[in-house]
Amino acid sequence: DGIEDSKAADDAPLWRRVVDAVPKRLSTLTLTEQRDRMALWQRGIHALPENVDVGTYARHARLLPILRHRGGADCSEQGCDVGKVDYGALTRKLGPDFAEALRENEREHLKDCAKSCEKFYCGAAPSKPWQTRSISMGSVPPEDFAQEFAFPLDLIKVTQEPIVSKEEAARAIALAREENVDINEYTSGKYKLGGDWLAKMDKTRNWFNTQLEENIFPAIAASFPEVVTNVSTLRAHSVAMLKYNATHPRTDVHIDNGVLALTLALSPQTDYEGGGTFFEHLGEDALVEMDAGHATWRPGSVRHGGHRVSSGQRYIIGAFLLLEDRVEHVRRLKNRGAKLRQKGDLNGAIRHFEWALAINGKCATCLKDLSELRSSLADMEPQQRNEHLKEAEAFIRRSLDLLPSDSDALFNLGLVLSKKGDSKGALEAYEASAAVNADDVELLYNLAMKYEEANRKEEGIQAYRKALKAQPSFGKARCNLGAALAESGDLDGALVEFLEAVRYDPSSPTPWQNLAVLYHKQGVSTVQGLAQCASKEAAVEISRTASHALGEADNAWRKVMDLVDDQRTKQETVTRLAQVLQLRGRAVAIEDPAAALPHFLEATQLLPTEPSAWEALAKVYHIVGDEVNSKKAGARLGVLRSLAPQR
Ligand SMILES: O=C(O)CCC(=O)C(=O)O
Ligand SMILES: [Fe+2]
The missing domain is CATH 2.60.120.620 (q2cbj1_9rhob like domain)
Structure with missing residues (x-):
């Protein structure tokens, strides 16, 4: 096209010098070469070996993952011969139920196609x-x-x-x-x-x-x-x-x-x-x-x-x-399998997923589905638990072999390993999943718990925080974060989380329980401080702080009482509330003994057969000079003691 040899270029016209200044490679790459380079770049290959033709190398690089996964299929530079699906042979092998499933696919397909054309x-x-x-x-x-x-x-x-x-x-x-x-x-x-x-x-x-x-x-x-x-x-x-x-x-x-x-x-x-x-x-x-x-x-x-x-x-x-x-036989078999699974027919589901996998051995979702089912069966059939978990792990690993960056498969691997008791493996799988899909809240939650199990508390706290950033209303994560903070000594931080948790989920007992325990603890440790008090002023100061915390604990335990159904938890809550009431009474009494009475009284109403509640009440009546009621409470105490089994 008239471009001359560059030797004679010194006195060349301006356009010519510009042409020469532009690196040849940029201006001369053909569309195919550009595409090949792009294909290499997409596979993370940024530098080529010396003396290779880009096109040949690109085709080779494209085939590498295929060659890896096809395990001896006929691959060449022209591509891989996957082989046609031989439905006749499959039907002979898998039987009449399989053939019927294929016919069902065809009926479904016709129906869906017809329906599509209506709209x-x-x-x-x-x-x-x-x-x-x-x-x-x-x-x-x-x-x-x-x-x-x-x-x-x-x-x-x-x-x-x-x-x-x-x-x-x-x-x-x-x-x-x-x-x-x-x-x-x-x-x-x-x-x-x-x-x-x-x-x-x-x-x-x-x-x-x-x-x-x-x-x-x-x-x-x-x-x-x-x-x-x-x-x-x-x-x-x-x-x-x-x-x-x-x-x-x-x-x-x-x-x-x-x-x-x-x-x-x-x-x-x-x-x-x-x-x-x-x-x-x-x-x-x-x-x-x-x-x-x-x-x-x-x-x-x-x-x-x-x-x-x-x-x-x-x-x-x-x-x-x-x-x-x-x-689409694979997709339809998988969908019907998923429906059977929802209906609780796990074996029917497994059959459908296996059929889909028989049609396409590289069906990653078929492998994931099979893994999930085996994992569920492990919980339902304890005798075969180990066998099911072994299969679940094998399936999910095959799926990951096909799609190493599948964040769901990595997550499922974590679940299976966790069930097998392999905390370390589970943690690694969750970390790998998080590296792909960083703000999946369930994943971060599971990851956080594994960090805690591994005594990596700070990383656990960080993972809970990430989960909550992605979904502030995630109550279980919030409660665990609060608990982790409390454990690490950060009670103020814990309080913030528990308060948020009850704000997001006021009708669930767990966050109220956490809040109650925390306030209760605060109250207990503050009340303990009273023993060391030299002056009345200092004691009043402490008693006010304690009364406040215990008042909040009182309120939170009552919420729990309203929200829980089972009798055992209810009874435990009543006991805790009575303890809080007595502590509250002790704190309030520093300033105003008479104001403390109702708390002790309510404790006996909550726990009418508990001697210690009556004993405290009798003492408090005595302190405020109400000997009549003190005697009555004392009498009640006597009866309860006489009824109690002798030890
Ligand atoms: O929002 C997108 O880009 C993806 C949406 C999507 O998943 C879909 O269209 O199937
Ligand atoms: Fe989509």
């Missing part, structure tokens, strides 16, 4: 490519049609240009708000979001259907020619508009319930802080940038989530997709 666009638009970039989904193929999706698995598509204009995106939000999207709540695992189903919002759905027809379905069909035979086979189901804000900040890390899934960003990025789509295998903080109108589509089985929004509002539409001419 969402179904039609034969021509496919139309859209400029997207591709992100690797890692080394594990999609759970269904693993053999159709070609290697390497660069199957997460992100638009380079908005697929919906930002004006249209804003219009969708406005329509949905007219249709009350803001007043509904939507559950994602252990989190809540705002949002609602498009099936219920006619105007918003019409808008979405136009987008499906004109751009989205044609683009998705063009992205996945290996599975989408034709635009007319695409079906949308479970379509929702979701709304994130500071109180409804994030989703669980999860997989979507469809062979393909779509996330369409509607809010401009300037509307919110934090937030965004992430894919777990890339790291929770590696957000996929998507401004209003941008979208990602990908296999549904990729683990992903919506990142925590710290302020503002973020609206998206999420849609799960089916293919009319392909039945």
Whole structure:
């Protein structure tokens, strides 16, 4: 193209010197080379061995994880031959129940597809490519049609240009708000979001259907020619508009319930802080940038989530997709297994998960489900506990072998190891899970308890604090934090936590119990100080402090009494309250003995058969000069003593 040899460049024109100043490599990389470099970079390979061709090395690097996991499958630079699923052979091996389960899948599939067309666009638009970039989904193929999706698995598509204009995106939000999207709540695992189903919002759905027809379905069909035979086979189901804000900040890390899934960003990025789509295998903080109108589509089985929004509002539409001419046997078997499990049919559930795994040996969620079930069975069948736990651990380790960064699998490994009594292993698994998914509150709670068990108190306290930062209303974490602080001698810190705990959860007895114990303790140690008092003034000062703490303890024990049901706890609470009343009486008596009487009196009412309560009452009557009542109390004491078994 007329560029000369650089030897003659000294008196070269300015443009020429600029061309020479730019490093050749940047300007000469082809699109394929850039993609190869990107693929290497995504796999964390930032430096190449000397004298290698980037393309060859990139393909090799892409295959490394596959080669690792396929254990002798026929992999070459062209990819891996996963082999077609031979349903005939599987049916001969697994029997007629399996065949019937497959037929049930087909019936379900037909029904779902038909239902989708009642609400969402179904039609034969021509496919139309859209400029997207591709992100690797890692080394594990999609759970269904693993053999159709070609290697390497660069199957997460992100638009380079908005697929919906930002004006249209804003219009969708406005329509949905007219249709009350803001007043509904939507559950994602252990989190809540705002949002609602498009099936219920006619105007918003019409808008979405136009987008499906004109751009989205044609683009998705063009992205996945290996599975989408034709635009007319695409079906949308479970379509929702979701709304994130500071109180409804994030989703669980999860997989979507469809062979393909779509996330369409509607809010401009300037509307919110934090937030965004992430894919777990890339790291929770590696957000996929998507401004209003941008979208990602990908296999549904990729683990992903919506990142925590710290302020503002973020609206998206999420849609799960089916293919009319392909039945997802793995996904459907897993879903039915989950239903059977909910109904308590654990063995039926196990059979379904095993069938799904027989169809796709790399089904990570099948392995996780099987592990969870074995772990439940370990609790239900104590005779086979060890055997079940051994299997549970084996399954979860196989799943982690496929997806080492699966925070749920790491969490489950922690649970299994904890059940096996391996606290150290459990702690390590929880730590690994926290390294991936740092603000999962249940995880942090379990991690904190393991730190405490390991006598790593300070780390335990930190983990409780993190859990509470993510979810301030998490009562059990708050109580444990208070207890840990109290144990470490920080009674003021403990008090703060217990007060918060009863504020968040005033109708649960446990936080009141903690609060009562703490005030009770404070009262006891203050009252002990009275013995050393030289002057009346000092004693009055101390007695007031003690009375205050004991008054709070009194109040808290009464709350506990109202809130607990079982008789034993009630009786224990009554005893504790009577102790507090007597202590309160002792403290109050320093200033005003007569004012102390009602406390001692109530103690005898609470514990009418307890001699020591009557003994104290008799003494106090005597001190205030009421000999009549002192005698009566004394008489009662005498009767109780005579009834008591002689020791
Ligand atoms: O908010 C996001 O980016 C993710 C939402 C999501 O999980 C989905 O659309 O399925
Ligand atoms: Fe999702």
